[in-house]
Amino acid sequence: MTDDTQTGSETELTEPTELTEPTSERPAEPTTPLVERLEAILLIVDEPIGLMALAAAVGSPVPAVRQSLETLVDDYDGRGSGPRRGFELREVGGGWRLYVREDHDALVADFIGGQAPARLSQAALETLAVIAYKQPVTRSQVASIRAVNVDSVVRTLLARGLITELFADSETGAINYGTSDALLQHLGINSLDELPPISPLLDDGADGFDEGVIR
Numbered sequence: 001m002t003d004d005t006q007t008g009s010e011t012e013l014t015e016p017t018e019l020t021e022p023t024s025e026r027p028a029e030p031t032t033p034l035v036e037r038l039e040a041i042l043l044i045v046d047e048p049i050g051l052m053a054l055a056a057a058v059g060s061p062v063p064a065v066r067q068s069l070e071t072l073v074d075d076y077d078g079r080g081s082g083p084r085r086g087f088e089l090r091e092v093g094g095g096w097r098l099y100v101r102e103d104h105d106a107l108v109a110d111f112i113g114g115q116a117p118a119r120l121s122q123a124a125l126e127t128l129a130v131i132a133y134k135q136p137v138t139r140s141q142v143a144s145i146r147a148v149n150v151d152s153v154v155r156t157l158l159a160r161g162l163i164t165e166l167f168a169d170s171e172t173g174a175i176n177y178g179t180s181d182a183l184l185q186h187l188g189i190n191s192l193d194e195l196p197p198i199s200p201l202l203d204d205g206a207d208g209f210d211e212g213v214i215r
Contacts, residue, residue, distance in 0.1 A: 035072060037058040048094070048173045051066060069091075120160075124153050132192065135177065138174040163183070
């Protein structure tokens with residue numbers, strides 16, 4: 001009787017232990033360092049990206065992402081183990097993005113200006129016209145008017161120095177664009193007031209432009 005009782009008791013004690021063993025595999029953790037994953041995303045974004053969006057993109061908790069961003073800022077500014085970089089990581093309008101340092105603006109402008117000139121595509125001309133007449137205007141607003149994605153076209157216009165980033169929306173972080181002095185020089189005018197009226201170019205007159213119709 002004593003042996004049977006002990007055997008039953010041992011069985012009862014071991015069963016709960018067996019039930020606590022995991023029945024499924026946990027998702028694999030990313031193997032690359034967090035700062036590397038953040039740099040990969042920051043390198044390709046065209047507008048400031050928010051902290052939550054970054055955390056979701058790299059699959060890491062928000063506090064860890066924030067700490068890593070601060071580490072990158074210090075690293076790029078030369079406060080880490082390496083030298084200061086020619087670019088910097090800034091928080092603008094509630095989002096993060098890489099920027100060329102102001103010290104090198106003239107260098108970059110000279111480089112871009114020295115590139116072989118090329119004709120703008122029809123898509124670039126249409127996008128430039130929307131920005132010229134609607135500025136300040138965001139990328140999404142331009143896309144709404146043209147009814148197509150304008151990301152690559154806006155990058156081209158920025159690289160040519162024909163448009164510039166004016167400011168970031170305080171709520172959404174979206175960049176507002178406007179035309180540059182270089183465009184005025186190319187057009188041979190002194191100010192935007194000398195641009196021809198848009199109304200004669202639209203079927204519905206001036207109101208048509210506000211409705212997102214551009215011909």
